[in-house]
Amino acid sequence: MEYITITTGFLIILAGLWAIMTRKNIIRIIIGFSLFDTGIHIVMVSMAYVKGGVAPILDKNELLTDTANKIVDPVPQALVLTAIVIGLGVTALMLAYAMKLHSEKKSLDIESFKDLKW
Amino acid sequence: MKKLFVFIILIALASMLYPLLDTFHGNDKLSELSQFYAQSENVSKVNAQNLVTAVVVTYRGLDTLGEVTILFLAAAIIAFFLKTESEKRTLRKNSEIFKTAAKMLVPIITMVGIYIFINGHLTPGGGFQGGAVIASGVILMLLAFPNMEFNHKFFEALESISGVVYVGLAAFGAIIGLGFLDNAILPLGKFGELFSAGAIPVIYSFVGLKVGAELSNILNKFKSVQAEN
DSSP, X not given: OHXXXXXXXXXXXXXXXXXXXXXXXXXXXXXXXXXXXXXXXXXXXXXXXXXXXXXXXXXXXXXXXXXXXXXXXXXHHHHXXXXXXXXXHHHHHHHHHHHHHHHHHSOOBGGGOOTTOO | OHHHHHHHHHHHHHHHHHHHHHSOOOBSSOOHHHHHHHSHHHHHHHOOSBHHHHIIIIITHHHHHHHHHHHHHHHHHHHHHSOOOOOOOOOOOXXXXXXXXXXXXXXXXXXXXXXXXXXXXXXXXXXXXXHHHHHHHHHHHHHHOTTSOOOHHHHHHHHHHHHHHHXXXXXXXXXXXXXXXOGGGSOOOSTTSSSOSTTHHHHHHHHHHHHHHHHHHHHHHHHHHHTTO
């Protein structure tokens, strides 16, 4: 099971990188960054999986004794929670830049921004 | 030629990732740090049913403070970057079904959001998720009634007050000698009930309000800039 999730995560990372490198529309490039982000989150969560473990929420009495052998790792999940929120902030910033770029050149095509190209 | 380079870069990244997959065999037990968090004396010290929340709000609470700060910074930069210009635009009229459904759904969405962040220490969820759900209610409102006056003063005040209360609660723990962001400044209560885990539900509720207000402000900024075109 953990192999499926970790492979999916890697494939999503590669798909995001592919989108960043080949797409022309800025919005699609931003979607590529989001995909890259999501893939990394999936990889981190699946690496924290412990065989036979349940979610680290102790809502049953049998989970209260010998907890450490019954749950999956909560620390990477907390890290991913933080990473998702920061990814959201970064995506919002990128979209704001995209809107500003669009109001400059009236185009979202990355080819029409050649100011930094030599 | 360009396609070849793209292909080479993809293959390079894939071959960098492959050893990670190759050496990965799944874990048989928790890491040492997590075992410490899962010890029964430490679980009863924090008294939160959801261990992820316990890690996010108490053990790694400083990270969460930084995370809230980053979100605030993003909102501030966007507010600075996209200056609001008020001018009228002609919009297609929204259908009656959409408007009525929005009116009915927004209170329920807000309630679900509040439920999620109040129960953050008991069930999966918490401040960030609840705040995002509340912001999704706000975006539904913005789409259904585009000419509605967005009360950004209220959201800004809500955001500032929540932030100040969060930092105040965190500092209060340090002042009375328990430690920055310690949750034992309030009574710990009975394990598994709504009023348990000390200050965690209070802190997470304020985080939820803050995140909801911030995301609503960001969405409103995007909407009001779109009115330019």
